[in-house]
Amino acid sequence: MKNDQKQSCLALAREVLHTEANAIIRLAERLDDSFTQAIELILSCQGRVVISGMGKSGHIGKKIAATFASTGTPAFFMHPAEAAHGDLGMLTERDVLIALSNSGESDELLALLPALKRKGVPIIAMTGRPQSTLAQEANLHLDAGVEKEACPLGLAPTASTTAALALGDALALALLDARDFKAEDFALSHPGGSLGRKLLVHISDVMHSGDALPRVLAGSSLKEALLEMTSKGLGMTAVCDAHGVLLGIFTDGDLRRTLDKTLDLAGLCIDDVMAHQPRTIEAHRLATEAVNDMEHYKINGLLVVDRENNLVGALNMHDLLKAGVV
Template identity: 70%
Template sequence: MTSPRPLNQADLLSLARDVLAIESDAITALAARLDESFARAHALMLNCSGRVVVAGIGKSGHIGSKIAATLASTGTPAFFMHPAEAAHGDLGMITADDVVLALSNSGESHELIALLPAIKRKGARIVAMTGNPRSSLGQAADVHLDAGVSKEACPLNLAPTASTTAALALGDALAVSLLEARGFSRDDFALSHPGGSLGRKLLVHVRDVMHQGEALPVVSTAASIRDALFEITRKGLGLTAVTDADGELLGVFTDGDLRRAMDKDIDLKQAAIADVMTRRPKTIDANRLAVEAVQQMEQSKVYVLLVTDASRLVGAIRMHDLLQAGVV
């Protein structure tokens, strides 16, 4: 290895821009080459009753692992199989109902080529993604996807760079086309990502985090202001709902309402809560997504919403509750 040659900033940025330009050009050229082979590969995977088994060695293996993860998380059951492990037993994971997506830029990776006879005997279909349609892998596959590039971004034209970027982009194109064809929805995506922030935003509903039952501050229209203030203090939400005998929401009383009543010189000892409450308070349905409560609070500039089912009061939800639930 030769001694290090530090780059000045101008040379460094120029080299980085060249790399990005080469990889961008590779993807642009790949898009222009798409043909009926892509449609055939898409159909094989869409109609597959088993799993899409992605295989590759070296850098292609890393790309294949990511493609398998993207397929699995967007509605196409898939997993990655390491060719070396497959030759020592993992090939048993493949069935006749599966489609094997095999990645190799050269199309001659011997670890993959050695698996082809066994895969074919099992009856699985093969989609090859290579940079050489005339390669052994390209010729043996049921469908070949040309992911070839004119050159690598590596100045030596050796390290897999543009070729791996092109293969990854082509895998994304397959995953997204399958997602669209399956009618995969945001809710479906959330079910595949329950532990992430997106999953929480798409799976947590207002009813899951609202205060309800004995924790819900509520008084009747006959209550005094004193009664309402005691209820606010006991429940600690900074307000109390006001309902009729059937639980229908009629209004809300907050410290802001108290200040306005004092400004109007209302006799706080004699007045009923119905005289000072805010009618038509901000509410949200219990079945709405919690993230929608966040949006409504931000738009209305409030930190608590009363929760209703039809017009009946069923709960209250605070911005703090949404923060604790990881929705915000």
């Protein structure tokens, strides 16, 4: 590609992005009571939000439906052509239909209006023409109009689809806020992804406990502590009193520091070389919080305690990597 062609390509790309960005900005400035009325209508819906649209509007509708569903508003996409051949039976008067059409004159959507009205299904139209048939026949109209498309030919839906998608996101997130939807709720809809693992995995799910937990009693020899560290394979051991209360920790790093100070390890007691007041975490906390603590304090492991400082578990960075939360 010649230099002048490269410059022309970049100039067109910037113009497309500016046009679409301006369309969203003007859309934000134009929001009015119809938006809040749509939120109220959806919040009062006892069924599902059904989203429908043809062509590019249909593609945008599918994404909006997916965003609704993952942020606390049950929703699905219904193809208007399929609806006219039986899928309309998916809707009841308990549902709300959001119909997308830039022109507001899509034949496939208009053909559904009589049946929808007979069923008593409330209709929210999202169009670029408030005077269109769909806008006029709907219970509510959301104006997603744009001054011009970003397409240099003025033909391909570009700015209009971007505006509709952004308006759908605005609806979904306003509903999320109104429902007091939390990160934990979001994770329940995404259990298979990395986000779900980060939000759903707790310390208790990944920690070593019981016989797998490295620990020695206060007063034990350093040799006993080293044998415990080797057998449990976590690179550390907790030091507790006879009642299980945590007193300290001894790690591979502590061993190296001890070797720097003396070569006579045989007579050492673990009390003399352990680190007092080790970093700890409680079992009910999220595993991602353990990651943050380890990174902040530059350590590779944590001991898990209850509220009375009794030792209940241990974990290291390898456990968190294995659980997929890092």
